[in-house]
Amino acid sequence: xxxxxxxxxxxxxxxxxxxxxxSALEELIxxxxxxxxxxxxxxxxxxxxxGYLPRPVLEYIxxxxxxxxxxxxxxxxxxxxxxxxxxxxxxxxxxxGTACHVNGADxxxxxxxxxxxxxxxxxxxxxxxxxxxxxxxxxxxLAPVMMIDGQAYGPLTPDQARKVIRGILKxxxxxxxxxxx
Numbered sequence: 001x002x003x004x005x006x007x008x009x010x011x012x013x014x015x016x017x018x019x020x021x022x023s024a025l026e027e028l029i030x031x032x033x034x035x036x037x038x039x040x041x042x043x044x045x046x047x048x049x050x051g052y053l054p055r056p057v058l059e060y061i062x063x064x065x066x067x068x069x070x071x072x073x074x075x076x077x078x079x080x081x082x083x084x085x086x087x088x089x090x091x092x093x094x095x096x097g098t099a100c101h102v103n104g105a106d107x108x109x110x111x112x113x114x115x116x117x118x119x120x121x122x123x124x125x126x127x128x129x130x131x132x133x134x135x136x137x138x139x140x141x142l143a144p145v146m147m148i149d150g151q152a153y154g155p156l157t158p159d160q161a162r163k164v165i166r167g168i169l170k171x172x173x174x175x176x177x178x179x180x181x
Contacts, residue, residue, distance in 0.1 A: 012056035021049050025057065029064045039067060039075055043082055052083040088123045088130040090168060092148050097136035099143035103155065108144050111158030115165050128172060129165070 013022060028045045032038040042061060046053055053076050062069045076082045094112065096105055109120060112131055116124050123130040139145045142154030146161065153164050 013060050016050070016054040016056055024049055025060075029061060033065055039065075039072065040079070043072075043076055047082060050086075052086050055084070086123065086127065088127050089172075090129050090148055092129055092131045092146055093134040093137060094120075094131065094146045095137040095139065095144065096133045097140065097143070099140040100137075100145055103143040104157075105144040107158050108146065108156050108161045111161045112146070112165065115162045128169070 013025070017025065025046070028042060028049075032042050042065065043053060046057055046061070050057065058072050058076065059069060061067070062072050076084060092112065094100075094105060094109055113119060116122075116129050116131060118124055118129070118131055120131055120133060134147070137145055137147050137152065139147075139152050139154060142152060144156050145152055145154030146156060146164075147153070148164065148168065153161070156164075
């Protein structure tokens with residue numbers, strides 16, 4: 001006889017997971033169960049699997065690891081490395097460091113928000129792009145600079161930033177056409 005709450009938990013996990021993710025999640029839980037101070041490692045593992053921290057998964061690990069949900073959410077929201085919402089296929093980091101700020105990062109931000117149709121921190125409806133800020137990307141000689149999927153672009157003008165986005169969109173369309181052909 002099984003508890004209906006366990007069935008609901010497993011159903012919630014299955015809605016956001018592939019079989020591979022479920023297997024990896026169980027392995028992660030077993031590796032860290034009872035290990036003091038392992039919560040950040042667990043959250044990093046979950047985010048690596050899913051690209052973010054899905055709520056059903058966090059609730060599941062809270063029960064499995066016997067950690068209060070409030071503690072898990074406290075850690076997940078405290079550290080900037082963790083995301084509670086899915087990110088787009090392409091992560092755009094817009095530098096807000098001093099050199100970028102002085103050289104017009106605000107204009108680049110306005111152009112990107114307009115081009116993508118999102119506010120800073122948002123993800124496009126098609127889940128292709130997520131636009132976020134970075135305190136500093138360490139590319140001051142390229143100011144203002146943005147990084148997309150680890151590739152730095154700069155020095156940028158608003159028009160150049162738009163061209164980069166349009167180029168990625170064009171590549172995505174070509175990839176879809178090739179797959180559909």
